[in-house]
Every structure is written in C-alpha cells, then in structure tokens.
Amino acid sequence: MKLSSFSVAALVAQGVSAHYWFDTNIVNGAVQPDYKYVRESSRGKKYNPIKFSSNPAADLRDSSTIDGPDSRCNQNAFASAGRTEVLTVNAGDEIRVRLAANSKFQHPGPSLVYLSRAPNDNVKAYDGSGDWFKIFHEGICNKNADISTINSNAWCSNGKNQLAAKIPKNTPNGEYLARFEHIGVHRSHVNQPEHYVSCLQIKVVNGGSGKPSPTVKFPGAYKARDGYANYNIYNGYRDFPMPGPAVWSG
Numbered sequence: 001m002k003l004s005s006f007s008v009a010a011l012v013a014q015g016v017s018a019h020y021w022f023d024t025n026i027v028n029g030a031v032q033p034d035y036k037y038v039r040e041s042s043r044g045k046k047y048n049p050i051k052f053s054s055n056p057a058a059d060l061r062d063s064s065t066i067d068g069p070d071s072r073c074n075q076n077a078f079a080s081a082g083r084t085e086v087l088t089v090n091a092g093d094e095i096r097v098r099l100a101a102n103s104k105f106q107h108p109g110p111s112l113v114y115l116s117r118a119p120n121d122n123v124k125a126y127d128g129s130g131d132w133f134k135i136f137h138e139g140i141c142n143k144n145a146d147i148s149t150i151n152s153n154a155w156c157s158n159g160k161n162q163l164a165a166k167i168p169k170n171t172p173n174g175e176y177l178a179r180f181e182h183i184g185v186h187r188s189h190v191n192q193p194e195h196y197v198s199c200l201q202i203k204v205v206n207g208g209s210g211k212p213s214p215t216v217k218f219p220g221a222y223k224a225r226d227g228y229a230n231y232n233i234y235n236g237y238r239d240f241p242m243p244g245p246a247v248w249s250g
Contacts, residue, residue: 019048021074022180022198023100026162027087031098037087038097039199041074049184049194050074052224068219072128073179073199081124084201091171091207091250096164097180097200105157107184107194108150108233110139110242113165114179115212123175123201131215132179133248136165139240147240148186148233157182167202168250170210175203179218183243189232191224214245221245 021043023034050071070076089095095113099105113136118126138156140147145154152158163180177199184194222229227241 020099020101020103020106020182020196022097022163022196024098025087025200026096026098034100035080035084037085037200037202039073039077039084039201040080041070041198042076042079043074049196051192051194052229069127069129071195071197071222072218073177074197077199078127081126081201084124086123086175086201086203088203088205089167091167091173091204092169094164094166095178095200095202096162097198099161102161104159104161105150105182107182107186108147108155109157109183109185109193110137110155110228110240111157111163112137112181112183112242112244113163114181114244115167115171115176116179117172118175118177121175121203123177123203126175126177128177128179128199128218130217132218132221133212133215134245135168135248137242137244137247139242140237143237147237154237167204167207168210168212168248170208170250171204171212172210173204173207175201178202183228185228185231185233185240188229189234191229193229193231195222208250210248210250212248212250214248216245 024032025037114132114134116130116132140154141156142154145152147154179199182196222243228243
C-alpha cells in the first residue's frame with residue numbers, strides 16, 4: 001500500500017487521541033440529564049474505542065482491556081442498567097443521542113443504530129446477549145469529497161454531534177436496548193476500525209406486529225475479515241461496504 005504525503009499527514013492527525021462517547025439523549029428538543037436513559041460504561045471520560053484483537057478470526061473486541069460482550073453497549077455498561085431509566089417512545093418516533101463534552105464525530109466513518117428486545121420486557125435486567133436488528137445506517141453522502149477526513153462533507157456524520165433513528169412503525173411493543181454506534185475507519189486499512197458504542201433503554205408503545213429481521217448477535221456481527229474492517233480511505237473514493245445486516249424498515 002502506498003500513501004501520499006497528504007494521506008500520511010491525515011492519518012497521523014487522526015490518531016491523536018480523538019475519542020468521543022455518547023452520554024445523553026434528546027427528547028422533543030430537550031437535552032436529558034447525563035446517563036438518565038443512556039447506560040454509562042466504566043470508561044467514562046477516559047473512553048477508548050472498541051477494536052478487534054490481533055487475532056483476525058476473533059469477534060469484535062478490544063486488543064487489551066475488554067472482551068466480546070462489551071461490543072454490545074461498551075465496557076461494563078450492564079452494571080449501570082438498573083439505575084438507568086427507561087424512555088417510553090411511540091413506534092414511528094425518533095430516538096436521538098448526543099456526544100459528550102461538546103464534541104463532534106472526530107473520525108471518518110459510518111453511523112448505525114440497532115434494537116434488541118429484552119426478555120420478559122425487562123430492559124434493566126438485559127445484558128444484550130439476544131438478537132439485534134438494524135434500524136438505521138448511513139455512510140458516505142458525497143462521493144466527490146475527500147473521504148480520508150471528517151473535515152470534508154464526504155461522510156454523512158461530518159460536523160455532527162448527534163445520532164438519530166426512527167423506530168419502525170411496525171415494531172412490536174416492548175422494552176428494548178437501542179445500540180448507537182459510530183465507526184472510525186481511519187485505521188481500517190490496518191484492520192483496526194474503531195467502534196464508539198452506547199446503549200439507550202427504551203419502551204416502545206403503540207407499535208405493530210412486525211417480525212424484525214435479519215438479526216445478529218454481539219459479539220459476532222462484525223468480523224475482522226469484513227470489507228469495512230479492511231477499507232482504505234487514503235487512496236481515493238470507492239464504495240463503502242456497510243457492516244452488519246440490512247436495515248429493517250418494518
């Protein structure tokens with residue numbers, strides 16, 4: 001692989017501690033208290049991204065401090081589930097989270113949102129080990145711009161500090177984890193995409209009788225051999241291979 005001097009400079013710049021995390025959500029335009037509905041991980045303000053291990057066959061996991069289950073809602077987030085409140089939302093409504101510390105997305109890459117229904121509709125007791133289905137994703141919005149940086153308007157997440165998705169109208173009533181994720185692909189060319197993940201606890205009402213599919217599990221949904229995890233942003237535009245299953249629209 002041959003990189004231009006500009007690409008090398010961009011890569012170095014993006015490797016300088018550009019980490020971010022979701023700590024709150026927005027309801028009807030009102031910012032909620034930190035971690036009222038969003039599960040708090042044990043990383044807090046020292047947040048580092050979830051990465052693959054050095055074993056190419058491994059599931060999504062950090063190379064040193066976390067294991068597979070933390071790919072669901074982040075490191076030790078399940079420990080905060082009991083004290084995290086549950087937000088009631090209508091099927092068809094939007095759910096939206098915001099980055100902490102007045103930050104914006106600091107790496108080029110896609111945004112994704114998943115739902116997983118809690119057993120017995122008790123999300124406070126749910127560790128996220130069940131089935132997940134995707135309700136939203138977005139990647140490159142302007143293929144004519146520079147995809148090697150978040151400072152262009154190539155990636156849909158450019159300049160944003162929030163991530164939102166609509167609950168499909170035919171989603172069955174019940175309690176769910178909503179998994180919000182932004183993936184930095186600035187190091188995918190060396191098989192090290194960075195996953196920034198948080199979960200919102202919700203209760204869906206006025207829903208339907210849909211059967212969400214396809215479903216995946218975390219860990220397991222993403223593999224080191226996947227296209228997105230080997231995507232090179234430094235050699236010009238090419239189609240981005242979105243990770244995970246297709247979006248379920250209801």
